[in-house]
Amino acid sequence: MSSQSGGYYLPEPSRWPIVGSIGLFFLAFGAVLTMNSVSGGWYVVLVGAIVMTYMLFGWFGTVIGESESGKYNKQVDVSFRWSMSWFIFSEVMFFAAFFGALYYMRVLSVPWLSDAETGSLLWDGFVAGWPTDGPGVDSKFTPMGAWGLPAINTALLLTSGVTITVAHWALKEGKRALLNWFMFLTIALGVLFLGLQVLEYVHGYRDLGLTLESGAYGATFYMLTGFHGFHVTLGTIMLIVIWLRGVRGHFKPEAHFGFEGVAWYWHFVDVVWLGLFIFVYWL
Amino acid sequence: MEAVHDHSHDHHVPTGIMRYVTTTNHKDIGSMYLWFSFAMFLVGGVMALVIRAELFQPGLQVVEPEFFNQMTTLHGLIMVFGAIMPAFVGFANWQIPMMIGAPDMAFPRMNNWSFWLLPPAGILLMGSLLAPGGAGGVGWTMYAPLTIQQGMGMDMMIFAIHILGMSSIMGSINIITTILNMRAPGMTMMKMPLFVWTWLITAYLLVASMPVLAGAVTMTLTDRHFGTHFFNAAGGGDPVLYQHIFWFFGHPEVYIIAIPAFGVISEVIPTFSRKPLFGYPSMVYATASIAILSFLVWAHHMYTVGMPVEAQLYYMFATMLIAIPTGVKVFNWVATMWKGSMSFETPMLFAQGFLFLFTIGGFTGLVLAVTPIDIQLHDTYYVVAHFHYVMVAGALFAAFAGVYYWLPKWIGKMYDERLGKIHFWLSLIFFNITFFVQHFLGLAGMPRRIPDYALQFADWNMVSSIGAFGFGLSQVFFLYILLKAIRSGEKAPEQPWDGATTLEWTHLPTPAPYHSFETPPDLRN
Amino acid sequence: MTVFTTIQSTLGGSMKSSFGLRALGIIMAFLPTMATAEWNLNFTPSVTLLGEEIHAIHNLVMWIIVGISIVVFGAMFWSILKHRKSVGHKASNFHENTTIEIIWTVIPVVILIAMAFPATRLLLATRDSSASDMTIKATGYQWRWGYEYLDEGLKFYSTLATPRDQIDGGAEKEETYLLEVDNKVVVPVGKKVRILTTSNDVIHAWSVPGLAVKQDAIPGFIRDIAFKAETIGTYRGQCYELCGKEHGFMPIVVEVVSEEDYQTWMQAKLAESGAPSFDPDKEYAVAELVAAGEQVYNANCIACHQEGGLGMPPTFPAIKGGKIATGSMEGHLDIILNGSDKNPMMAAWGPILSDYDIAAVIAYQRNEINSSGDIIQPSEISAARAD
Ligand code: HEA
Ligand code: HEA
Ligand code: CUA
Numbered sequence A: 001m002s003s004q005s006g007g008y009y010l011p012e013p014s015r016w017p018i019v020g021s022i023g024l025f026f027l028a029f030g031a032v033l034t035m036n037s038v039s040g041g042w043y044v045v046l047v048g049a050i051v052m053t054y055m056l057f058g059w060f061g062t063v064i065g066e067s068e069s070g071k072y073n074k075q076v077d078v079s080f081r082w083s084m085s086w087f088i089f090s091e092v093m094f095f096a097a098f099f100g101a102l103y104y105m106r107v108l109s110v111p112w113l114s115d116a117e118t119g120s121l122l123w124d125g126f127v128a129g130w131p132t133d134g135p136g137v138d139s140k141f142t143p144m145g146a147w148g149l150p151a152i153n154t155a156l157l158l159t160s161g162v163t164i165t166v167a168h169w170a171l172k173e174g175k176r177a178l179l180n181w182f183m184f185l186t187i188a189l190g191v192l193f194l195g196l197q198v199l200e201y202v203h204g205y206r207d208l209g210l211t212l213e214s215g216a217y218g219a220t221f222y223m224l225t226g227f228h229g230f231h232v233t234l235g236t237i238m239l240i241v242i243w244l245r246g247v248r249g250h251f252k253p254e255a256h257f258g259f260e261g262v263a264w265y266w267h268f269v270d271v272v273w274l275g276l277f278i279f280v281y282w283l
Numbered sequence B: 001m002e003a004v005h006d007h008s009h010d011h012h013v014p015t016g017i018m019r020y021v022t023t024t025n026h027k028d029i030g031s032m033y034l035w036f037s038f039a040m041f042l043v044g045g046v047m048a049l050v051i052r053a054e055l056f057q058p059g060l061q062v063v064e065p066e067f068f069n070q071m072t073t074l075h076g077l078i079m080v081f082g083a084i085m086p087a088f089v090g091f092a093n094w095q096i097p098m099m100i101g102a103p104d105m106a107f108p109r110m111n112n113w114s115f116w117l118l119p120p121a122g123i124l125l126m127g128s129l130l131a132p133g134g135a136g137g138v139g140w141t142m143y144a145p146l147t148i149q150q151g152m153g154m155d156m157m158i159f160a161i162h163i164l165g166m167s168s169i170m171g172s173i174n175i176i177t178t179i180l181n182m183r184a185p186g187m188t189m190m191k192m193p194l195f196v197w198t199w200l201i202t203a204y205l206l207v208a209s210m211p212v213l214a215g216a217v218t219m220t221l222t223d224r225h226f227g228t229h230f231f232n233a234a235g236g237g238d239p240v241l242y243q244h245i246f247w248f249f250g251h252p253e254v255y256i257i258a259i260p261a262f263g264v265i266s267e268v269i270p271t272f273s274r275k276p277l278f279g280y281p282s283m284v285y286a287t288a289s290i291a292i293l294s295f296l297v298w299a300h301h302m303y304t305v306g307m308p309v310e311a312q313l314y315y316m317f318a319t320m321l322i323a324i325p326t327g328v329k330v331f332n333w334v335a336t337m338w339k340g341s342m343s344f345e346t347p348m349l350f351a352q353g354f355l356f357l358f359t360i361g362g363f364t365g366l367v368l369a370v371t372p373i374d375i376q377l378h379d380t381y382y383v384v385a386h387f388h389y390v391m392v393a394g395a396l397f398a399a400f401a402g403v404y405y406w407l408p409k410w411i412g413k414m415y416d417e418r419l420g421k422i423h424f425w426l427s428l429i430f431f432n433i434t435f436f437v438q439h440f441l442g443l444a445g446m447p448r449r450i451p452d453y454a455l456q457f458a459d460w461n462m463v464s465s466i467g468a469f470g471f472g473l474s475q476v477f478f479l480y481i482l483l484k485a486i487r488s489g490e491k492a493p494e495q496p497w498d499g500a501t502t503l504e505w506t507h508l509p510t511p512a513p514y515h516s517f518e519t520p521p522d523l524r525n
Numbered sequence C: 001m002t003v004f005t006t007i008q009s010t011l012g013g014s015m016k017s018s019f020g021l022r023a024l025g026i027i028m029a030f031l032p033t034m035a036t037a038e039w040n041l042n043f044t045p046s047v048t049l050l051g052e053e054i055h056a057i058h059n060l061v062m063w064i065i066v067g068i069s070i071v072v073f074g075a076m077f078w079s080i081l082k083h084r085k086s087v088g089h090k091a092s093n094f095h096e097n098t099t100i101e102i103i104w105t106v107i108p109v110v111i112l113i114a115m116a117f118p119a120t121r122l123l124l125a126t127r128d129s130s131a132s133d134m135t136i137k138a139t140g141y142q143w144r145w146g147y148e149y150l151d152e153g154l155k156f157y158s159t160l161a162t163p164r165d166q167i168d169g170g171a172e173k174e175e176t177y178l179l180e181v182d183n184k185v186v187v188p189v190g191k192k193v194r195i196l197t198t199s200n201d202v203i204h205a206w207s208v209p210g211l212a213v214k215q216d217a218i219p220g221f222i223r224d225i226a227f228k229a230e231t232i233g234t235y236r237g238q239c240y241e242l243c244g245k246e247h248g249f250m251p252i253v254v255e256v257v258s259e260e261d262y263q264t265w266m267q268a269k270l271a272e273s274g275a276p277s278f279d280p281d282k283e284y285a286v287a288e289l290v291a292a293g294e295q296v297y298n299a300n301c302i303a304c305h306q307e308g309g310l311g312m313p314p315t316f317p318a319i320k321g322g323k324i325a326t327g328s329m330e331g332h333l334d335i336i337l338n339g340s341d342k343n344p345m346m347a348a349w350g351p352i353l354s355d356y357d358i359a360a361v362i363a364y365q366r367n368e369i370n371s372s373g374d375i376i377q378p379s380e381i382s383a384a385r386a387d
């Protein structure tokens, strides 16, 4: 397990973490103010966002610099692999909470609401079913069909999973041009996906009467797809960074964890989408 | 393997406060965690004293009911997330690299961030008291839909929890990676000190459960501000859904608090018994079983929500099962002491206090696990007594044991043994005065989270409040002992404890140098 | 203050004694201060058979625990005493014994299984609410209970009756301090009563220890429990789920009476609730309404809007000078009848208060707290309800 050539890289003291903490504090506090309609809240959010962006550029810049100057040995590489796997595991658990909520409402609480005394004494006339906005919300929405935009989006994401794999293969074979093109393709698919997702939301809000406030269905629909969309956005930004690094000639056929980490993340986002497609849109 | 430092010019290292703000050294970060946690313990403790002062006598004397609720809430949150968890992360930072022969944590910069996320979270948490309407007065469990009614303070608490969650997840990933990837050659998994094992398992619990809590409070946030109906029956949601999600996190959380404590105790008892830990493999398996089981029992906190009786039965059986691996641990500790050659310095005293009182707390947990009994005891002071036994006499005593045990290694000086013993006995006595009597209150039916109570509860409450102030003062005394040791403690011998066998004692000088194990020790035979 | 002087004299008087004695002394000093001293050590006695069984199983579990404790702590203290360095004990070096490890895994399993059987049986019995003789719906409100006898159609609210000055320390506390309500739940003895719980706002919990029942009241859902009281008497409980600031102040009182007494009570109650206690067509005078309104206000509104209508901004707005409370009569009536759209804390009081009570509390707010000088008559309120 120990590496023979060189030692484990230990960084010098760094100011990025504290910058990040300050940025995050402003972001969070600004969000609180904004949500409570305190004037000026947006500015606090903005300050937080700027500080965070600065931190992310600085921190990742440092890491990329260290990586390219060959400071990371095999063992560091293994550390990155472990940490990325566990990070993705934590993301899985985050989505699990929302999938769990969907399951609970659909299978348990909505049926209970039309069952026994709960139905007869409190919600007379409510008939359980799915999709629903519940017995007390009257939003008259139409559910989102699975075979329009969502199906196209599924195809897009699955294809992007293939293109990034091709890019990875190209990187390992040292075919840099192919790598760059397929990265570009992957990004384009991601952006397209996001665009369609926005269209879908517009469609939902404008034509279907389906909003965040449409009871159990609206809440789970928008929260699950929304958080997924947010992750796709993050993933796309990461892809762009990796693409630009590829264009600049970063990564070696035998050492390119930065690339692989992003690819893992992208596959994770892909798998979550499959879950969404099945449980939110289709079934 | 040899650790390299960026330019190895140590004179580039910032000094003064900036040393701590920017540090990437696991020992600095460990110390910051420990001090932060102790400060939070005092803050949370003062809140407990507000609670106990109000409950000293029937009637409303000291605070308004909603402020009382805010105190209860913040006391719970601060003690759990601000005091106990960071304390053990502090131990992890100091000890894990030294115990496995690593130069530092796997990601020193991220390590720094994990710590420095705590102050913003702390500011949001305590700052919520200053928000219009005050902090959320909802209990640390933050049940919906009471949370929907709160003011801006509630949002500050929600974001504080998000930030704490990020900190815990990053810290845990760091710990897992360090343990899996940075062990010295020959330090196989089954040779790792038990403290390291317990942290590996705890970190797994954290990574798996903190995101779920983040999900729960996010849903609360959107229910509050964006019109979702997760916890509102009108929209097809259910307030009880919140409880399921919260306790899916919450139950593992209580073992997140307990398991590192088990780790400390598993180091202290063998050392002072001068005998190897009994049943090392079964300790590892037992801890792992506790961790796995802890994800399968969450609804034992919800026996009175009216879930189907089949579900109640399942949760009752599953919960009772946890007594078995925990029992194995208790038996192993006793067997380690058996036919040892024990001495009772302060760390060992606290370990014995832990063993005795934690087991009692475990027993009352078992009483609560039996559903028909819990229906009588749920949300009464019996539950409060139960969890203070496992968390104060359990986790907190273990943390004391750990501090006394490793202090010589950390600062190279000894604490005053006589004062340490006094600290132990005061804590032990006042702890029991405070919390033992709460069992009686709970049995008699006193609800928790109330600022005022019926006359039949007056006597034991008075006793409990007296105990609480005594216990609090004993902890101020602990601060004095610490400061005395740091300022004018006797120089610690190289080997203050003759029974210690882990790497930090056998392979490093006392005090441990700033950079230890730049070249890993070879333990292959 | 006597308490503190007691502490001082105790501390002063026992300076010479050891610390332990002194601590004990402090505790003992409080014993006589409580005239009603009840050093309860165990459950409230139960008047239901299931309650007794719960106590029995608790005793069983406790004895098992005592047994295990004797073994575990016995071994622990034995080794602490005998295997210590200071008595010259030399450490052995054993650290493994598969046989004993199997034994101490299997024995707890057996013990737990032995506990699980009676626990399962009892749990099933406590959850059985079928074949009940009567059904009462209990609805939690912030902060009172609303009851509805579903078979008879009787409805009433039950609010804390302990006067505020006892809570604030102005008056001596009576024996049923915090455990007294204006309208008790009355049930016949020996009948299986099924309670349906639900809530109007947040989660509450309906529990009476003496009847061995506890059930959360969850908004939007109905849950149930049942009990059969075997003995006539009054049994007191409280709300057990944190429900906001007055969580400690929403007691439950159940009076178990004979079948005849129950019928008499029911008839009286029905008659009372059928005929309004006020004359719906009468023109009431300001003074009368204000006086009645003060009572209504103190019983229902003071918890949030505080004495004199000062409120606790920003959580609870002041009535004194409040925009709505000094604005148009329509707006004022609307927020009381239908509650606030913006803040669920301000509940709809229409279903809870009678026309007369609403007229009275409005008169009180507009003439005593504020001085707009106008009033509204109960008849106008029933008209407002109609549309
Ligand atoms: C460190 C934290 C910690 C630990 C370790 C535990 C351990 C246990 N807890 Fe506890 N618990 C809490 C912290 C903890 N708990 C908290 C904070 C709450 C309240 C939260 C809130 O509502 O705010 C709570 C509440 C709580 C409840 C809900 C009560 C209620 O609200 O109504 C229940 C019910 O089942 C329970 C059960 C248990 C059990 C069975 C164990 C078991 O793990 C104990 C196992 C140990 C032993 C049994 C002793 C040793 C064993 C032997 C010597 C072997 C032989 C024994 C037998 C065969 C009996 N706990
Ligand atoms: C590990 C966690 C932990 C720890 C260490 C503690 C420590 C203490 N707890 Fe806490 N407690 C919880 C976790 C913890 N608690 C949780 C999770 C809840 C549930 C919250 C909820 O219901 O939502 C709770 C609830 C709780 C309640 C019930 C409140 C209610 O239901 O309304 C009470 C009441 O007695 C209490 C008391 C105490 C006391 C007296 C201490 C003492 O040990 C504290 C001792 C420390 C000090 C006192 C500080 C040091 C002293 C000074 C700084 C100087 C000043 C001193 C003097 C003047 C004497 N706690
Ligand atoms: Cu209602 Cu507590």
Ligand SMILES: [Cu+2]
Binding pocket: B250, B251, B254, B298, B300, B301
């Ligand atoms: Cu639990």
